[in-house]
Amino acid sequence: MRLGAGRLILWAVGPALWLGLAVPAWGTQRFPPPQFETDHTLPVTHTPPPDAPWRDVLDVAVLAAALGLAAWLVLARRSRRGVLALAVFSLVYFGFWRGGCVCPIGAIQNVTAALAGGGHALPLVVAAFFLLPLLATILFGRIFCAGVCPLGAIQDVVVIRPLRVPMWLEQSLGMLAYLYLGAAVLFAATGSAWVICEYDPFVGLFRMSGTMFMLGLGAVFLLGGMFLARPYCRWLCPYGVLMSWIAPGAVWQPRIDPVGCIQCQLCRDGCPINAIDAPDAPAAAARTTPPAGARLHQGAGALPGAGAGGFPGAGVGVGRRDRRRMAGLLLIAPLLVAAGVLLGERLAPTLARMNERVQLTDRLLAEDMGWVEGHTDATAAFRSRGESRTELAAEAERIESAFAWGSPLLGAFIGLVLAAKLIQHARRRRRDEFAIHQPRCVACARCFALCPHHPGNEAMLIELTREKTRL
Amino acid sequence: MADSPQAGQSSDRRGFFRGLVRGLALLAGGATLGLLATRAQAARTVWQIDPYKCTMCGRCAVECVLSPSAVKCVHSHGMCGYCELCTGFFEPDAPNLHEGAENQLCPTGAIERTLIEQPYFEYRIKEDECIGCAKCVAGCAAFGNGSMYLQIRHDRCVDCNDCAIARACPTQAIRRVPADQPYLLKQVDEP
Ligand code: SF4
Ligand code: SF4
Ligand code: SF4
Ligand code: SF4
Ligand code: SF4
Numbered sequence: 001m002r003l004g005a006g007r008l009i010l011w012a013v014g015p016a017l018w019l020g021l022a023v024p025a026w027g028t029q030r031f032p033p034p035q036f037e038t039d040h041t042l043p044v045t046h047t048p049p050p051d052a053p054w055r056d057v058l059d060v061a062v063l064a065a066a067l068g069l070a071a072w073l074v075l076a077r078r079s080r081r082g083v084l085a086l087a088v089f090s091l092v093y094f095g096f097w098r099g100g101c102v103c104p105i106g107a108i109q110n111v112t113a114a115l116a117g118g119g120h121a122l123p124l125v126v127a128a129f130f131l132l133p134l135l136a137t138i139l140f141g142r143i144f145c146a147g148v149c150p151l152g153a154i155q156d157v158v159v160i161r162p163l164r165v166p167m168w169l170e171q172s173l174g175m176l177a178y179l180y181l182g183a184a185v186l187f188a189a190t191g192s193a194w195v196i197c198e199y200d201p202f203v204g205l206f207r208m209s210g211t212m213f214m215l216g217l218g219a220v221f222l223l224g225g226m227f228l229a230r231p232y233c234r235w236l237c238p239y240g241v242l243m244s245w246i247a248p249g250a251v252w253q254p255r256i257d258p259v260g261c262i263q264c265q266l267c268r269d270g271c272p273i274n275a276i277d278a279p280d281a282p283a284a285a286a287r288t289t290p291p292a293g294a295r296l297h298q299g300a301g302a303l304p305g306a307g308a309g310g311f312p313g314a315g316v317g318v319g320r321r322d323r324r325r326m327a328g329l330l331l332i333a334p335l336l337v338a339a340g341v342l343l344g345e346r347l348a349p350t351l352a353r354m355n356e357r358v359q360l361t362d363r364l365l366a367e368d369m370g371w372v373e374g375h376t377d378a379t380a381a382f383r384s385r386g387e388s389r390t391e392l393a394a395e396a397e398r399i400e401s402a403f404a405w406g407s408p409l410l411g412a413f414i415g416l417v418l419a420a421k422l423i424q425h426a427r428r429r430r431r432d433e434f435a436i437h438q439p440r441c442v443a444c445a446r447c448f449a450l451c452p453h454h455p456g457n458e459a460m461l462i463e464l465t466r467e468k469t470r471l
Numbered sequence: 472m473a474d475s476p477q478a479g480q481s482s483d484r485r486g487f488f489r490g491l492v493r494g495l496a497l498l499a500g501g502a503t504l505g506l507l508a509t510r511a512q513a514a515r516t517v518w519q520i521d522p523y524k525c526t527m528c529g530r531c532a533v534e535c536v537l538s539p540s541a542v543k544c545v546h547s548h549g550m551c552g553y554c555e556l557c558t559g560f561f562e563p564d565a566p567n568l569h570e571g572a573e574n575q576l577c578p579t580g581a582i583e584r585t586l587i588e589q590p591y592f593e594y595r596i597k598e599d600e601c602i603g604c605a606k607c608v609a610g611c612a613a614f615g616n617g618s619m620y621l622q623i624r625h626d627r628c629v630d631c632n633d634c635a636i637a638r639a640c641p642t643q644a645i646r647r648v649p650a651d652q653p654y655l656l657k658q659v660d661e662p
Contacts, residue, residue, distance in 0.1 A: 029616050031552030034591045042548040043595060047654045048626035050517045099629040106632045111503070114511035121647065122511035138496055197633035207629060210536045249492025356643065377641035381526045
């Protein structure tokens with residue numbers, strides 16, 4: 001067989017066609033496959049398989065084992081060293097070796113997409129990664145964050161000189177995580193984007209590869225994290241929000257264990273993430289029956305920063321003022337929710353436009369109407385494939401209507417959270433000792449050994465007690 | 472609120488609160504599980520490119536979280552015409568029709584051209600050198616049989632929860648496929 005003339009002609013006109021090639025082509029069988037005279041065998045297309053299923057099983061097993069170990073190290077051994085070692089292991093295994101995917105944080109989106117329907121498959125391994133740490137939180141508090149989460153671990157190992165963030169700032173920044181969670185759920189449910197994965201600051205570092213944006217973001221978080229401990233955990237992590245709802249109900253919780261807290265404040269200063277609540281101001285303390293060691297207790301009243309909600313004056317009137325404040329907040333709550341709904345309604349069209357299908361619809365329209373010049377890859381491909389415009393329009397409309405009720409719902413959620421936070425803040429809690437704030441504590445075990453009551457700290461206890469009594 | 476509860480009372484109340492939170496969490500978890508059981512299939516999935524949707528835009532080479540990309544050109548030899556003048560191999564305005572680098576479309580010289588018998592040449596992709604830029608794919612699809620196309624290679628892909636290329640692909644050509652059928656290969660008899 002000779003080289004066909006058709007082929008030569010095609011070759012000759014090829015370059016000209018090439019330049020004018022505006023629409024993509026997927027190839028057709030233009031030239032029949034040859035009949036070889038020699039016994040040439042065709043090479044087979046090589047298809048390397050993905051990870052074998054046993055890898056998934058192994059990952060889930062390692063996750064379960066690490067959670068169990070973390071619980072034991074935090075609650076039974078109370079060992080900071082052990083927790084740190086486990087965190088380093090998890091960082092290496094889940095982070096660097098397994099590449100950071102899938103993680104429970106991102107799994108929020110898989111679960112949302114599966115719940116939203118549309119036939120999204122939820123592999124068992126993803127479901128397990130989402131549920132196991134939550135289950136562990138019901139039992140033991142946020143031990144997942146302590147030694148298992150690779151994102152937590154990479155932030156924890158770089159903490160060198162944590163600065164104290166004022167409580168009001170801590171709590172305001174904490175609102176970001178709720179916003180992030182809400183946005184992640186909204187975008188995943190509408191099939192628009194997986195923002196948690198898109199803006200994961202650490203996954204690029206785990207893989208030592210990624211876009212400049214990803215790697216830069218990671219570097220910023222790590223550098224900042226030297227002085228502001230665990231910034232992602234405290235102010236952004238959406239999974240942390242879920243755990244913070246559950247942790248107060250944990251069967252066994254990380255505690256500092258002060259049998260007769262001497263108000264030395266060492267634990268609070270040692271917690272890098274502001275997760276230890278100070279006792280009430282002396283005014284409130286004076287009203288309760290003084291516990292053993294009352295002298296120390298009163299002496300400590302002058303400590304700076306003790307009791308952020310300190311009240312001037314004592315006793316009388318405090319209750320009534322509290323109640324009035326609470327009533328005011330309860331009235332404001334529905335207003336906040338309503339404001340959220342309104343804002344959500346306003347933003348819905350803008351948010352919907354982040355969806356590719358909606359974008360494509362808009363762009364096609366703009367091109368048809370001559371509002372824009374030229375075309376994008378997406379519109380060119382859409383036109384050349386001759387797909388149905390009505391189907392696309394219907395799809396875009398479905399997505400827009402999903403945003404039309406999802407976005408106000410997100411607004412309502414944020415309003416509600418804001419109201420709940422304010423109410424929680426205004427509620428007077430009677431506390432005589434420094435105590436771990438369960439929703440925020442990531443169970444890192446740093447504070448345990450700081451307490452003078454910790455076994456081995458007897459000398460410190462005596463010393464501090466003397467000092468305080470002298471005051 | 473103003474009364475000062477005895478220690479016992481306050482710990483009772485705390486215990487009740489803890490139980491309440493735990494109960495609510497378990498309830499929410501149970502409801503989620505129940506819903507998931509009715510709604511989701513548990514199939515394992517991986518990402519793959521549908522070669523009939525890909526427009527060879529070139530983003531595959533740059534958007535993957537790996538560099539070089541996990542996407543490579545594959546060649547379905549059964550579909551190939553073994554053309555002497557392969558439009559997937561040669562530059563359209565190639566100075567000479569031989570294997571010199573200046574004649575080649577592939578920026579990395581990842582395609583190996585071997586004479587099988589006159590006038591048939593075999594084009595094999597050297598995967599270590601391919602960067603998934605789709606230049607050859609576009610050439611082959613435009614004037615050849617379309618036997619060259621891009622696929623995500625699962626020995627390289629780290630299986631991101633949200634494939635970065637899928638996000639950037641202008642035609643949503645990348646989708647999740649069952650992990651036991653991880654490739655979308657072109658077949659001779661398909662369009
Ligand atoms: S709060 Fe931190 S440690 Fe906990 S899940 Fe989120 S990123 Fe991980
Ligand atoms: S265990 Fe919790 S309270 Fe203690 S230092 Fe760690 S995060 Fe802070
Ligand atoms: S991004 Fe999409 S259209 Fe572009 S080369 Fe990759 S699969 Fe093809
Ligand atoms: S899943 Fe990740 S590694 Fe695989 S092709 Fe997509 S971006 Fe690349
Ligand atoms: S032209 Fe691009 S896609 Fe084709 S073999 Fe070369 S590097 Fe790979």
